[in-house]
Amino acid sequence: MNTSELNSFIVILIYGSLVLLSLLKIANPLKVNRKANFCFGIFLFLWSSFWMDEVLFLITGSAVEFHSLFLVKLIQYFTPIFFYFSILFYTNPSFTFKITDLKFLILPIVFLGCLIGLALGYKDPFDSLSIILILVQALFYTGLSYITIRKHQKKIQQFSSNTEGINLNWLEYIILVLLAVNIIYVIYNLFYDPKSLNFFINAVFLLVIYCVGYYSLKQKEIYPLEEKQRQELISIDEEQDSEDVKKKLIPDEELVRIKTQLETVMITEKPYLDSELNLIKLAELLSVSTHHLSYVINTGFGKNFFQYINEFRVEYAKILLRKDSKLSILGIAYESGFNSKTSFNTTFKKLTGQTPSEFKK
Structure with a gap:
């Protein structure tokens, strides 16, 4: 098996693992952290869609630009938002959305405007702006999620004598790993052929996904059920x-x-x-x-x-x-x-x- 075939195999494992894990999190058979697991399941399903182009190519044998579809692009833009929502509900299961939380829709609405501009044939400047919005959205919610977890780790020390198992360390580590991998990919993309890095990136993502599966499924209820x-x-x-x-x-x-x-x-x-x-x-x-x-x-x-x-x-x-x-x-x-x-x-x-x-x- 050469590198290309091995990479194709890893892509199938990534997509299948994410879809299966998302269904498990949404179904939530253990009935713990219900709102958090539901949002996390949606996040995993949206994350899996980023490999759909490669999966469809392996199935049909021809290039399918699923990723470039208008509706798919818009839905995928919500991926980091759902990740952040899951963090919110893990750290505060009583969190409820208010009118002020409509602020979460500001960037998606701007991004929708860019997509409409692109659909009408205005490639410049909407193409560059859409890429910037994707990066801003990802970095902003990744940073916000990390800060929320760090605050949570301090908060639980106010009421728990053993914080292991409820401190969400696994999510903190995953954020840092994904951030490091994406920085490497961007830097490599600027100076070298990004395709040569696909195998490495996919292999790392597969390991991260297995870690996500292991730790997310064993995550116990953080706050009392009563x-x-x-x-x-x-x-x-x-x-x-x-x-x-x-x-x-x-x-x-x-x-x-x-x-x-x-x-x-x-x-x-x-x-x-x-x-x-x-x-x-x-x-x-x-x-x-x-x-x-x-x-x-x-x-x-x-x-x-x-x-x-x-x-x-x-x-x-x-x-x-x-x-x-x-x-x-x-x-x-x-x-x-x-x-x-x-x-x-x-x-x-x-x-x-x-x-x-x-x-x-």
């Missing part, structure tokens, strides 16, 4: 990003009381050993509201929930590491309340400057 609890956590997130968080939610006397109560509970009952501990569970244990508890941890201790809980876990792990225990490093991680060896190693080194193995030695 609507009241979900709204509580989302509203706390919003407060942390606003000026209102600087205002006193409770009097100083009440802050000191809850702070003392919290310290007592952490020492006597050791709730941090529960790997699924979150702000809601701890608030119920103290019989206080999640808003007040979040305020006490942020203001009274100068830390977020994630930092506060994991400091206790690391201290407990130190005790187990000092003992002549038969427990492995993974066993100590689980005993201390961590849900994986990776998160244990990362958190332990961040707080102590050493890995658990180094500390034990």
Whole structure:
């Protein structure tokens, strides 16, 4: 099998994988992250259409310019928008569209105008403008998606003690990889024959698609399914990003009381050993509201929930590491309340400057 035949095989795998994965995400048999998975499924289906020209050529044996059709061009232009929408719903499942969100249609409307101009035979300047709009749209929503994920990774530390599995790291890495691949392709296109790079680009895309499939299908629900609890956590997130968080939610006397109560509970009952501990569970244990508890941890201790809980876990792990225990490093991680060896190693080194193995030695 020569390079050309291998590239054709990869193209078929890319198209088939994207279409299958899009159907799985839209059907969503596990019923998790429903709105996010639906938008992500639409994004994957639109993404698959970029290989339709090559697939149709392999089927018919003649060049079919599917990609150049007016309606196809317009629909494909929404690809990065649907990717961004899926990020919005992953990070805030209660997000609802408002009148102000009609701003998302500004670039597509301008692009539609360019397509109409091209259809009427005005190649210049609409041809160049349409290419610029495609690049602007892709870069803008890619950047916006990346920023949204980074903000999300900070927000979930306000209510979750174990962020692994809900931090959307896989989407962040995929954005960076795709951005790097596209930059390489553009630079190569300017100086060399882009066709010679097709095999490499398609091979990378295929690997990315398999990674997307693996991580997206194992992505669990980020927020609680119960609507009241979900709204509580989302509203706390919003407060942390606003000026209102600087205002006193409770009097100083009440802050000191809850702070003392919290310290007592952490020492006597050791709730941090529960790997699924979150702000809601701890608030119920103290019989206080999640808003007040979040305020006490942020203001009274100068830390977020994630930092506060994991400091206790690391201290407990130190005790187990000092003992002549038969427990492995993974066993100590689980005993201390961590849900994986990776998160244990990362958190332990961040707080102590050493890995658990180094500390034990």
